[in-house]
Amino acid sequence: MSDEIKNIQVTIDNITIDVAPGTTILNAARQIGGDVTPPAMCYYSKLEGSGGKCRTCLVEVAAGSTADPRPMPKLVASCRTTVMDGMVVKNMTSEKVPEARAGVVEFLLLNHPLDCPICDQAGECHLQDLGYDHGKEGTRYQFTRRTFKKEDIGPYIQLHMTRCILCYRCTYVADQLTNKRVHGIVDRGDHAAISTYISKAIDNDFSGNMIDVCPVGALTDKTFRFKNRVWFTKPVDAHINCTTPGCCGKATLWLRGEEVFRVTARKDEWGEVQSYDGKPGWICNTCRFETKKTESWTIEGVTTISRHSVIGANKYNTTLVKPNETVKKVMKGVEPKLLMDIHSVSGVNNPNVHLSDINGPAHSDDFKK
Ligand code: SF4
Ligand code: FES
Secondary structure, X not given: OOOOOOOEEEEEOOEEEEEOXXXXXXXXXXXXXXXXXXXXXXXXXXXXXXXXXXXOOEEEEEEOOOOOOOOOOOOEEOOOOEOOOOEEEEOOOOOOHHHHHHHHHHHHOOOOOOOHHHOOOOOOOHXXXXXXXXXXXXXXXXXXXXXXXXXXXXXXXEEOHHHOOOOOXXXXXXXXXXXXXXXXXXXXXXXXXXXXXXXXXXXXXXXXXXXXXXXXXXXXXXXXXOOOOXXXXXXXXXXXXXXXXXXXOEEEEEEEOOEEEEEEEOEOOOOOEOEEOOEEOOOOHXXXXXXXXXXXXXXXXXXXXXXXXXXXXXXXXXXXXXXXXXXXXXXXXXOOOXXXXXXXXXXXHOOOOXXXXXXXXXXXXXXXX
């Protein structure tokens, strides 16, 4: 008898594919790609045990399997439900899913502040995207929202618990990547919160990856926060010969001119770290927080950013195309007398001040030197 494991067939939004037994609906949908894939705020394929917390990935199972084609009575969490042979799933094509997802978003936003204009995660926040896609105009919540003071949970990371959606991803990173987990979720129910028992205790080599996995702006990079809006920076892929065991040395540098404002792990289309040789491409804190000179890195090229992302605005071209000079044309042939470069006259944009070197958010005093 052959030991070959037979693939099984699943149909998602009228698209049928063959997947290996044990595949979840979410991962089967990711194999199809595009809008068929449900959003996932807590599941992270590189973190064991993740998923099942946020319910954003709900889908309708219209037929359980070929053997038992009855529909499942309730919507199911696609990140935790494995496919069966002949299963028929509806995500985009379901009438129930958009309403349920809107309800989940309303729950996630019960206590979450609508502070995107001042949040460092704006432009790359999964909750912001979800809010735009499924959010409602108002809230029906009538009670006082939970608020917390910002907390330095280590030399490089600030926790803004008010924004946390308790997805548990950061605790899995701490458990699975670092040799001592010193933070976690304390208390229960409405009181549940991320915290450390000993203040400012998170200092292990891979703790920076918690920032990368956080789907919202709850964990932010203290060396980058308030230095720049992410859509003003230019991401490039770069690598370094890092000797820290477990660090892949492949990163994305977020540049403004020649200045490196931020270093992150490279992300895939699902917002997760990319894999290299079958292993997740985590990076160490030395690469992330302390290697902020372009000359330390070998730059490979411009990072491919989705055209639909605000970060990709104006930079999905990999070559620079200069626009034609149009002043003379629109002025009916009259040449401009003077074209001023505001960067050379504005004190706020003093080109000699390296924003990434300033400790903390930039202040007008920083430009008076
Ligand atoms: S801090 Fe971020 S990663 Fe950690 S549980 Fe909260 S939302 Fe998730
Ligand atoms: S991604 Fe499935 S429950 Fe959160």
